[in-house]
Amino acid sequence: MTALGTATRAGTVPRARTSTEPAPGRPGGPPGVRPGPRPDDRPAGRRLGLGRPVPAAGLVGVAVLVGVWVAGSASGLIDQRVLSAPWTVVTTAGDLIAQGDLQENLGVSLTRAALGLAWGVAAGVVLALASGLSRVGDALLDGPIQVKRAIPNLALLPLLILWFGIGEPMKVITIALGVFIPIYLHTHNGLRSIDSRYVELAETVRLSRPQFVRRVVLPGALPGFLLGLRFAVTGSLLSLVVVEQVNATAGIGYMMELARTYGQTEVIIVGLVVYGVLGFSADAAVRLLQRRALAWRRTLED
């Protein structure tokens, strides 16, 4: 077969090679049947890759979904009482912004999520380093963390409310508890799965232990950490939704709870959209970070 690793050129039209087209350089095709391949018209090289990237790939599916919503509401197929029309939601959002409600509640929610995320990431990294870089740390920490991992955050909520009350500390702690698990797991795994060949290399160039950690272990564990961060960001928003249903006096979740008691479907949907946009942009941000930080990696995604 032809070059497997050839990068698809921009402007190349990828298409599957049909059975009537002989592979270039392979005998068998009757000469003259097919016009000679122009350089830009040859079948796309990289067979096992994912092909040409779809522009703005992340948004396509969302756009389709919104399109269905718009069409359904416009044609009356979707009952307004069940699901408000997109334009109703947009005007409601406009009203909420004009009154300042949306910004205020969003600010509160974002602060909660960010604080929980920050504490959770810090705790996850510290614990992963402690147990990934020392056998004693591993013996002490890994077991309890695996147990914590098996307990859903939601199940801890009654205890956390008893301990920390229903104020902000409880909310931030709950979010942090959900965040630190994926950070810990993936960073720890990254630290432990450093290729032993690099350890050998480090010995032959006589790296000191701190140098070894800085030059080999940490960069080697970075992909794991960033993967954990993606899970953590999504997890922080999940926990946010949960804690905001518990006796909150501000926040997007509070706004939605309030709307429920007044039967304001459109406000609830505004809240949902805000949660969705938050999650989506947070994940996009981490993915951007991933691309930047792992520029050395050439993966299928490129």
Place this chain on the structure above:
Amino acid sequence: MATHAGGLTAVVEVPADAPAVAVRGLVRAYGEDRVLDDLDLELGAGEFVAILGRSGSGKSTLLRALAGLDHGVAGTGEVRVPDQVSVVFQDSRLLPWARVLDNVVLGLGGARRAARDAGRAALAEVGLAGRELAWPNELSGGEQQRVSLARSLVRSPQLLLADEPFGALDALTRIRMHTLLRDLYARHRPAVLLVTHDVDEAIVLADRVVVLDRGRIAVERRIDLGGARDAADPRFAAIRTELLDALGVDRKDVTA
């Protein structure tokens, strides 16, 4: 960092006029199998020795013992190596997350500025000037191996250990690498211990070829062909035949 496996192997400081490498009574065993069995070997300062041997004859085991990479392998014997030992692996073993220059100067002591200048000079020597900021992934296999050579050279080694460094390269690149290695060797004059499967490679490069068999050195052959070595030279062919015999390769196998 320990330069040697602990245990029963004695590590002794080298007197100034001593041979670069002295191995006496070296035994290495995996379980019951003695891979190296009472092996003796000496390398003079600046001597280039190639090791041939069948697969599994213990070449890598010997090299790893000299490099001090065989922690936990049972064994006895005496190994003397110089202070500055560099290793070139079969895979270039570049850290994929570090740029080329950072790989070359990895762990290099002294002032950062001086180290980087030395690294740049070493890269220029292997023909990779201008690629300092590339990622290892962006280089071809041959270029990666040249970076790994630069990483070894920048440490001014008194002993260069190489385990099939060109084994993964195509024939043409390999010939270029031979020329490069000979040049670098002529300029820096480290003692070199090169493990290879390729008899011609051994004859082209080395001052002396040793054949490892059943954990010992079975045959030693000095290569007295001078500087320019031509595989068409009848003396070259004679040495090749001799070494292939020592490796237990039938002449029929070669011509077949």
